[in-house]
Amino acid sequence: MHEYRNYSDPLSAFDAYEADMYAFERSRPVCHECGEHILDDYAYYLGDNWYCPDCVERNYRSIK
Secondary structure, X not given: OOOHHXXXXXXXXXXXXXXXXXXXXXXXXEOOOOOOEOOOXXXXXXXXXXXXXXXXXXXXXXXX
16 A cells, blocks of 8 residues: 555545555455455355345345
């Protein structure tokens, strides 16, 4: 992670921040259902696949 306060140019600070957020997102698991990176604090690992909380909840409700 960068120390953004040390940048005198706000655009450079934003570029560094954006690069850090991109790297963070790419380091997270991908939901097997929706294909998005899971950015939540928790996820479900079922049958060798990751699922985000939204997909688990959506599928749980559709079973009723």
